[in-house]
Amino acid sequence: MAYYTYMLASGRNGTLYIGVTNDLVRRVWEHKQHATPGFSDRYDVTSLVWFEVHTTAEAAITREKALKRYKRQWKLQLIEAGNPDWRDLYEDVSR
Numbered sequence: 001m002a003y004y005t006y007m008l009a010s011g012r013n014g015t016l017y018i019g020v021t022n023d024l025v026r027r028v029w030e031h032k033q034h035a036t037p038g039f040s041d042r043y044d045v046t047s048l049v050w051f052e053v054h055t056t057a058e059a060a061i062t063r064e065k066a067l068k069r070y071k072r073q074w075k076l077q078l079i080e081a082g083n084p085d086w087r088d089l090y091e092d093v094s095r
Helices: 024-032 057-069 072-082
Strands: 003-009 016-021 047-054
Touching: 003 024, 003 057, 003 072, 016 024, 016 057, 016 072, 024 047, 047 057, 047 072
Parallel strands: none
Antiparallel strands: 003 016, 003 047
16 A cells, blocks of 8 residues: 655645645545645645655655655755646646
């Protein structure tokens, strides 16, 4: 089973959300549908701009915790390195 650490954004250089899931398509869909009240719902953070695949839940959670400690500028650089146009990657992963 795969586990994912992911970042959502409200727009280019906008509000960021970092999470972990074992079903990236379902979880991003939930964010897009505002299915669960909370941070991403309140700030309309629905665009999947970055993700990593991990083989264990522990690795994904460790990465999530590390990312949350990083400064915002580092997170922006991580997104731009793999997704310079800030495309919503949901269409790519949901096929």
